Amino acid sequence: MQSVQPTPPRQRPLYALALRLMAALVLSTLFMLVKFTSETGVRFPEILFWRQLPTIVLVLGWLAGRSQLQRLKTRRLPVHARRAMLGLTGMGFTFGAPLLMPLAESTALGFTTPVFAVILSVLLLKERVGPVRWLAVALGFAGVMIIAQPGQEALTPLGAFVGLGAGFMVALISIQVRDLSRTEESLSIVFWFAALSTPILLVALPFFYTPHSTWQWFLLLSGGVLGLVGQLLLTAALRYGQVASVVVMDYSSLVWATLYGWLLWDDMPSAATWLGAPVIIAAGAVIAWREHQLYRRTPPAAASGAE
Template identity: 70%
Template sequence: MVEPVQKPLYALGLRLLATLALSSLIMLVKLTSESGVALPEILFWRQVPSGILIFAWLALRGETARLRTQRLPTHARRAMLGLSGMFFTFGAPILLPLAVATTFGFTTPIFAVILSALLLREKIGPVRWLAVVLGFTGVLIIAQPGHAAIPLFGAFVGIGAGFMVALISIQVRDLSRTEESLSIVFWFSALSAPILAAALPFYASAHTPWQWFLLISCGLMGLLGQLLLTAALRYGQVASVIVMDYSALVWATIYGWLIWDELPPTATWLGAPAIIAAGGIIAWREHLHNRAISPTATSSAE
């Protein structure tokens, strides 16, 4: 399959919209959990609509062949990682204020640097290592180990979410070289939903109309966000588009204020700039690195 044409600005726009959709999803997950629905069941209803709606849409168009893949084992690994990542990503806002959980998620670029060094054997320069140190300094400021302001377990889950997103982003980027966005999202849903279904007998309960509305909204918003996210990684480099994720702090702050009447604690305002600055430095260095390797990439893509 031909390598997808790179469209950097288009990818940035897709990632910005994906961030809004996923910020809304996290808000809905927090609301749903507070209404009394267990997290494993929330994740099940988050996953099921994606696969069903994608298959139904393609079936109506007679295009189910687009879901054929030669990389089912890779999709399976992505599904297992994605499933683990969702527990971290959706567990963090349940345990923490929305803006704090979102800020911990900004550690993704920092972990991407570490994973590149450990897994890809990439040579990391001093600037990016200094950015890693700066980012983790911000994490320590927010987490304030030894203080009760932020629950230690909640901080661990929030940081774990950043790590898992970095790991998954690398794998999705690899899949996007041969698979289209619909296929990646469909197989993630199809392979992870049965595992979540096996847990339903232990967690499922009767729901009110409001809870069903929240569950269905989680599924639809998750599908929209995942499609946009995967498409962004298809048309742009991970390190380039990931800078748009910082807009999530704006949405998390707005949602937290409007729905829960909470604003981020002082430590978050002090630590967040360090984490965001670290991610920005890493993204910029990656952008310069990519330009140095492929100086004619822009002209060849047009």
């Protein structure tokens, strides 16, 4: 029996923007929760484990209740496994960054994803990139230098490395997910990522597990649920709108990160972050605008050959 393929939905740009905006709020809350949970004494590898396990249980339970387990059938398990390994590494960077620096700074460095996406499109997809997007790449890294302030007491080298690593891994994983989306349903991609990465985290669990209070269990399970909801919102937004159009909503997460940092840790972004973050955001917006222009002017198959 072949896997069930979803019918391509009608494009609904405003609905897609709303979904992406909700995803930014949910994921910002998740990053805050990871940082907060770690500070209660839960070890980082265990946080990652409980981020993944509820996804398996909830997706299987929901599909079994609807007699639709066949939606998880796949002929591309090795590709899912490669995506899971990349995703596990990316999750370590993405969740590790807020532990090493304030939420606003880690969020701002995560905005380098579109910049890295341009570089990876050249290296991996052999796309031709013109001066507009190369200028945006240079602008993005200028923003990073402003925030990091090399040679001065700003972010630690490890924190800057992990924050930039998060942006790089998200860009790399996006290319993999785009390839999987040609044949796989969004729910299947989310499920197999969790199903193939959780056993690895389970092996490490005995070395990091400590007894938890009821409050800590609540935080861990809440993180798992928020992670699933965030992933589903992200993938749903891409079903109803273009990547270049919806990605600008991700920048709203800086508002939530700043708010959470202020309320919970009395952290406010430094002057360097206030200067550097808009520069990185501007670079991402230029890249998104250029991608949108290419989509409108050229057929999708030929867009990669344009500027």
